[in-house]
Amino acid sequence: xxxxxxxxxxxxxxxxxxxxxxxxxxxxxxxxxxxxxxxxxxxxxxxxxxxxxxxxxxxxxxxxxxxxxxxxxxxxxxxxxxxxxxxxxxxxxxxxxxxxxxxxxxxxxxxxxxxxxxxxxxxxxxxxxxxxxxxxxxxxxxxxxxxxxxxxxxxxxxxxxxxxxxxxxxxxxxxxxxxxxxxxxxxxxxxxxxxxxxxxxxxxxxxxxxxxxxxxxxxxxxxxxxxxxxxxxxxxxxxxxxxxxxxxxxxxxxxxxxxxxxxxxxxxxxxxxxxxxxxxxxxxxxxxxxxxxxxxxxxxxxxxxxxxxxxxxxxxxxxxxxxxxxxxxxxxxxxxxxxxxxxxxxxxxxxxxxxxxxxxxxxxxxxxxxxxxxxxxxxx
Amino acid sequence: xxxxxxxxxxxxxxxxxxxxxxxxxxxxxxxxxxxxxxxxxxxxxxxxxxxxxxxxxxxxxxxxxxxxxxxxxxxxxxxxxxxxxxxxxxxxxxxxxxxxxxxxxxxxxxxxxxxxxxxxxxxxxxxxxxxxxxxxxxxxxxxxxxxxxxxxxxxxxxxxxxxxxxxxxxxxxxxxxxxxxxxxxxxxxxxxxxxxxxxxxxxxxxxxxxxxxxxxxxxxxxxxxxxxxxxxxxxxxxxxxxxxxxxxxxxxxxxxxxxxxxxxxxxxxxxxxxxxxxxxxxxxxxxxxxxxxxxxxxxxxxxxxxxxxxxxxxxxxxxxxxxxxxxxxxxxxxxxxxxxxxxxxxxxxxxxxxxxxxxxx
Amino acid sequence: xxxxxxxxxxxxxxxxxxxxxxxxxxxxxxxxxxxxxxxxxxxxxxxxxxxxxxxxxxxxxxxxxxxxxxxxxxxxxxxxxxxxxxxxxxxxxxxxxxxxxxxxxxxxxxxxxxxxxxxxxxxxxxxxxxxxxxxxxx
Numbered sequence: 001x002x003x004x005x006x007x008x009x010x011x012x013x014x015x016x017x018x019x020x021x022x023x024x025x026x027x028x029x030x031x032x033x034x035x036x037x038x039x040x041x042x043x044x045x046x047x048x049x050x051x052x053x054x055x056x057x058x059x060x061x062x063x064x065x066x067x068x069x070x071x072x073x074x075x076x077x078x079x080x081x082x083x084x085x086x087x088x089x090x091x092x093x094x095x096x097x098x099x100x101x102x103x104x105x106x107x108x109x110x111x112x113x114x115x116x117x118x119x120x121x122x123x124x125x126x127x128x129x130x131x132x133x134x135x136x137x138x139x140x141x142x143x144x145x146x147x148x149x150x151x152x153x154x155x156x157x158x159x160x161x162x163x164x165x166x167x168x169x170x171x172x173x174x175x176x177x178x179x180x181x182x183x184x185x186x187x188x189x190x191x192x193x194x195x196x197x198x199x200x201x202x203x204x205x206x207x208x209x210x211x212x213x214x215x216x217x218x219x220x221x222x223x224x225x226x227x228x229x230x231x232x233x234x235x236x237x238x239x240x241x242x243x244x245x246x247x248x249x250x251x252x253x254x255x256x257x258x259x260x261x262x263x264x265x266x267x268x269x270x271x272x273x274x275x276x277x278x279x280x281x282x283x284x285x286x287x288x289x290x291x292x293x294x295x296x297x298x299x300x301x302x303x304x305x306x307x308x309x310x311x312x313x314x315x316x317x318x319x320x321x322x323x324x325x326x327x328x329x330x331x332x333x334x335x336x337x338x339x340x341x342x343x344x345x346x347x348x349x350x351x352x353x354x355x356x357x358x359x360x361x362x363x364x365x366x367x368x369x370x371x372x373x374x375x376x377x378x379x380x
Numbered sequence: 381x382x383x384x385x386x387x388x389x390x391x392x393x394x395x396x397x398x399x400x401x402x403x404x405x406x407x408x409x410x411x412x413x414x415x416x417x418x419x420x421x422x423x424x425x426x427x428x429x430x431x432x433x434x435x436x437x438x439x440x441x442x443x444x445x446x447x448x449x450x451x452x453x454x455x456x457x458x459x460x461x462x463x464x465x466x467x468x469x470x471x472x473x474x475x476x477x478x479x480x481x482x483x484x485x486x487x488x489x490x491x492x493x494x495x496x497x498x499x500x501x502x503x504x505x506x507x508x509x510x511x512x513x514x515x516x517x518x519x520x521x522x523x524x525x526x527x528x529x530x531x532x533x534x535x536x537x538x539x540x541x542x543x544x545x546x547x548x549x550x551x552x553x554x555x556x557x558x559x560x561x562x563x564x565x566x567x568x569x570x571x572x573x574x575x576x577x578x579x580x581x582x583x584x585x586x587x588x589x590x591x592x593x594x595x596x597x598x599x600x601x602x603x604x605x606x607x608x609x610x611x612x613x614x615x616x617x618x619x620x621x622x623x624x625x626x627x628x629x630x631x632x633x634x635x636x637x638x639x640x641x642x643x644x645x646x647x648x649x650x651x652x653x654x655x656x657x658x659x660x661x662x663x664x665x666x667x668x669x670x671x672x673x674x675x676x677x678x679x680x681x682x683x684x685x686x687x688x689x690x691x692x693x694x695x696x697x698x699x700x701x702x703x704x705x706x707x708x709x710x711x712x713x714x715x716x717x718x719x720x721x722x723x724x725x726x727x728x729x730x731x732x733x734x735x736x737x738x739x740x741x
Numbered sequence: 742x743x744x745x746x747x748x749x750x751x752x753x754x755x756x757x758x759x760x761x762x763x764x765x766x767x768x769x770x771x772x773x774x775x776x777x778x779x780x781x782x783x784x785x786x787x788x789x790x791x792x793x794x795x796x797x798x799x800x801x802x803x804x805x806x807x808x809x810x811x812x813x814x815x816x817x818x819x820x821x822x823x824x825x826x827x828x829x830x831x832x833x834x835x836x837x838x839x840x841x842x843x844x845x846x847x848x849x850x851x852x853x854x855x856x857x858x859x860x861x862x863x864x865x866x867x868x869x870x871x872x873x874x875x876x877x878x879x
Contacts (some may be wrong), residue, residue: 226574230604237636314635314636349639592834606813639827645810646810
């Protein structure tokens, strides 16, 4: 694979840069692949949602509350307390405080913004409208607001309305090239390699936009497992990995990666240590079962290495120490140099910072994980 | 120095015909259909079960004689646990437990007592955990028979197994000296969606996901529900694998635990700290156990036992399972299950004769 | 001639006790960084505002009780006001000692506090600097 690592945009200013024209930052680039800005209040978001859904949501708001109902609550709250501005909005609703904490404090050069405002709803037309509203809001308030040059965003779409998704990808990407990816919420009732989703991947791949998956815990929607409903949050958080594994397996064996060789898919907040084991498992099964999926032309692990990416947060912290994490990557170290992307998940309670995350890896991979892999993927 | 017998922790005996257990079902069920034993969804493109031969496509263990004749070639260990399949989740009350009881009686009558097998096999008691009272009663009923040495419940359960309503079942199993084994089951009754996102399309997806994702949900539930604290003697074995992903998965449970502990104060330590005392996994071909270059991590290897799952298409032989392991590790894998299973299994294993000269690589 | 070895004890002045809200938390710039002062009546607990897990500003977290179980699922709420919960990953630390309530024990650095003349002091122990030490070797 030839990688085109292009120069960073000229607006990016690493902290210690002088007025040198050298394109290499004076310290390693830090690209954060998972940040969640939120609106100051629900009305701020609603103003971007098309009718009739804007009025429908406004009417429901008074009894249902803000459109953010979800299950398996994080005990003690899901955001960092200090990310809550004193301007009255929720965490990460104030661009200035966010810049101070994320861009300055944590030292992020570029952040990819994934808007989870408004949890998914069951009606795909309604969901598409909320997604459009989310994209318009993100574009105006964050991608082209203060510090906009430091942000890129994902175009949120509803997987179950592929036609509308394709149209929204075109609309949003044409409106702003700071949209650099497509966000698919993976809480769906068919794994995402399923045939009806293909137009979304086609559209994304055509425009060179990676597809980003970030789950949520929507009230009552697609929260199940193959054996029913878990009971506690502490059981559920590990299961994000299972959800992404499901979609990854589906995309491999339904030939999504084969069909769209330019497609890249990022699995966000599901962890990384399970990936090498799943690659081996898929390879072994494919050896025996190839006749069932003749459109899969090469070992699954090759598709994963070429086209699948995984963010670090929440980074695994084995009791046995970082060596145990490295042992999970034995035979798959190439993923560390290409497919593992640093993320904070700011402003959530278990957000990561680079210095702690990088401690879990040998120093030879630090530059790649911190920002080099994301830079190549997102062509920053 | 005595040689320990090698043991295959899971061999699946099949009935010659799906209705064979009918003779052991009470008259109450006359005229009521029960699901067939074959799994319904996702027929593979290759035979799912190794057939008897070209002219007989039934699974290779469709009679005790067949198993006995092919033992050296197909099984190769000194002893084996026979884990029969049942018929999936059955919604009608009483019928699920009745199918389990009939399966146990069929196993007892046709297999455990068979002259060609009786000196080297023991059985798993099938129970239906959905009816805790009936499951407890069934365990009490067979407890006097030393040839039943483990308990088997379906992997494809209706709720995660750490949920409180299952506690009496695990309590009784531990009390009676049974290790609980969890097995991917046959049949088709009702079911939860087979993946985390509904129905996948292909068998290869199903087989790449169901065995370990379901196992991990149950495992998280056992820990999340404090089951290992409530029942310190409980031991669980996942017969269809998961050792390759258990640490990556459970590290993700360790991490939030310290912070959200006060919501689940019955979890007294890091979730991974429960594994070595309470959980094991049968090695699987799909987990790279046969590939020395891509074998399980050292932490994971500690949690493995050997079971072939014969005659499943991807059954793993003792040679494949121990490839790449040094002599001690290989011996421990093939002969060490009794150390973990303990109880009734250990008593049975102690009576097994090891056949010296059986090659263990 | 070298100065005597051994720790040197100094008192770091954090200001008047009256300035501290009873039942609240006040951040001060301590000798090694930010310190959270928790006044409870005439007692003050002082914890370094740095979580041993990932360096979070731990003193910003809520001070609460916690839940325990006596086996089974019967839950009891205990130790109200004694537990500081880190605002990031929510680890629970004893306010009085800085020790985590889970194993393996990790500790928020806690200072001994002395209150004299209604002023609050942190007790700092430092290794004395040794002067005129011959650093050449044979």
